[in-house]
Amino acid sequence: AERRDALVQRLSLYKLRAQVEVMPIPDAVFVAWGADVPEGFVADPRLSALGGRRWGDQSETDAVEADWQAHRLALGVPDPTQDALMDKTYPIEADFDLLNGIDFHKGCFIGQETTSRMKRRGTIKNRMMAIAFDGPAPERGAEVLKGELRAGEVMTGAEGRAIALMRLDRMDGDLTVEGRPVRVEKPGWIPDL
Known part of the structure; x- marks a missing residue:
């Protein structure tokens, strides 16, 4: 929601001569996951374990945003709105190539050349991964250290x-x-790196 206006502005730049209007819709987005995803929810294309989504003005819920975040973190799936720094993270580093977010057969997207070159040459040096630790989450930007x-x-x-x-x-x-031990938990949907 906090990036809605910026997204509308960015998408409006790409409509060119098409007779379309890009505008925000105020309805809420609902997410369902687990064994029985209710009818009317569309499967999340990133990973089937993420469940499904629908938007609308009302839906009965038995979970809150924190429950969804815990589910996403347990699966090791980055949140593109929070984890991927728009101008600093390559989509391939944010695992978009593994989560159906990059089509290497389609042409012309911002960062296409760099992303394609990283994939072709196998020079992906960084990936978003789940880390586990005891206690509360470290601050955003905290360094993960291997020794020094x-x-x-x-x-x-x-x-x-x-x-x-x-x-x-x-x-x-x-x-x-921050002085606490952590371990990388590579989810099953990430291939051997």
Whole structure:
């Protein structure tokens, strides 16, 4: 919601001569996950375990935003609105290529050349990964250290788990954040790196 106006402005730049109007819709977005996703929800294209989404003005709920965030973090899925820094993170580092967010057969998107080159050459050095720890989440921007070496940076998190942008060559071994031990938890949907 806090980025809505910026998104409308950005999308409006790309409509060119098309006779369309880009405008925000005030209705809420609802998410359902678990064994029985109710009718009317559209499957999340990123990962089936994320469940489904629908938008509308009313829906009965038995969960709150924190429950959704805990579910997403347990699956190790980055939140593109919070974890991916719009002008600093390459989509491929935010796992968009693994979560159906990048089409390497379609042409012309911002950052296409760099993203395609990283994929083709196998030079992806960083990936967003789930990290686990005891206690509350570290602050956004806290460094993940492997000894004295910087191994990553915390993006978002909750009690016991967070998403961090990790250097792939420094994910193993003894890692710490703010002096506390952490471990990388590679979800099953991420292939061997």
